[in-house]
Amino acid sequence: MTVATANDEGTAFDRRLIVPMVLGSVLNPINSSMIAVALVPIGSALGALPSETAWLVSALYxxxxxxxxxxxxxxxxxxxxxxxxxxxxxxxIAGVLGLLAPNLGVLIVSRVLLGLGTCAGYPAAMYLIRSESRRTGKDSPGGVLTALAVSAQTIIVIGPTFGGLLIGLGGWRSIFAVNIPLAVACVVFGLLRLPRFTGEAPTTRLDFLGIGLFAGTLTALMLYLMDPALNDLWLLAVMALCAAGFAWRELRVTDPFLDLRVFGGNGPLIATYVRALLAQTASYAILYGFTQWLEAGRGLSASHAGLVLLPMSLFAIVISTVTGRQKAYRPKLIVGGVGQLVVSVLMLTLNAGSPLWLPVLVTLICGLPQGLNNLANQNALYYQADPSRIGAASGLLRTFSYLGAMVSSAATGIYFKHGADTAGLHGLAIFLIVVAVLMLILVLADRSLSRVGSNSPS
Incomplete structure (x- = not known):
């Protein structure tokens, strides 16, 4: 399958693709991160507990x-x-629905639509990068992958600050309304710049049964994680049955939704997926849990909580930009894991009377793993994945990232079950220490990371 571009005769990466690639890939991060400072205002406006507003996070993921x-x-x-x-x-459409939503249920529907709508941007961008590499006969410029990663990372870390400013100016509904102009810009640039598909349409049918079993596995797992209890263990049984059925199906169908035989034989790629899960578990627990504590436990407004996260944003942008072109992925992930461990330990020292410089210090150090982990995992996947399956492989990377976000959301709901107080924050910090240690063990054990990127992809 090939994609024709306007400069087919050229040998350089078609830089007209960069704007729609970046715009599409940041739609999900901006909606993931802005909601962090909106959970408390939404809960107050709609009379919902933190365990209920957590569905605004979980539904999207x-x-x-x-x-x-x-x-x-x-x-x-x-x-x-x-x-x-x-x-x-x-x-x-989701932006309009969120702007007009009369209750929490409709807001959750809006977030589901946002989750589905933002699915295409990142796989499309990774596909185009690989397609341009094939067309030009050489590896795509390192700056293109870096721009994609840094833009998404930048949006993730400035999202709470931006969301806080929007809430201060127009209320919490403004974080839904902002999707309307963003969507219009994506459609316009997509129509003008994205190439038309010129390959042959596949003759095999899409594996709908496999997709359904995959969705059932994730849904049952998430429903259990939202409120773990002994009388809900049947959800884990449903998850296990769906997972077993999914594996059985994918190993036997001609054109599987996810070719488990390919993924099963690629240990480094699987390790990257697990690292992404752990990194995002820690990352989003900070964005959602720590931010809620800043507002409810430390008494800051949504705007001020967003500003406290600004040092994390700026430091992460600097780190990502400076290290983006370097292929030393293992050292990046080690430093990122250590940074996350330090952040988690410092969270144990916080309380309602802590001086403001202490949470600011926490967010500043948090910029280190924010700027290193996601970028290193994304770039590693580009070299580890089968080029013919780069769309599905990159989509699955996001799936594992979102699983991490789901775990963090569930953990936040558990520890903040009765409110985002200091005791809950300390419980969350202990959980994050365990996550950081697991991340470091996995990175140190994976010697293949030292060889990633040493050869250009075919």
């Missing part, structure tokens, strides 16, 4: 964790243009 590899598979089969345009349009 459940939809996206399921949808990303599905859309990635479709991108591999049919090219990125139409899926990118359809997803962007759905984001705009």
């Amino acid at each position: 459940l939809a996206t964790a399921t949808g990303q590899p599905v859309v990635g598979k479709l991108v591999d089969r049919y090219g990125p243009r139409n899926l990118y345009l359809a997803g962007s349009a759905l984001v705009g």
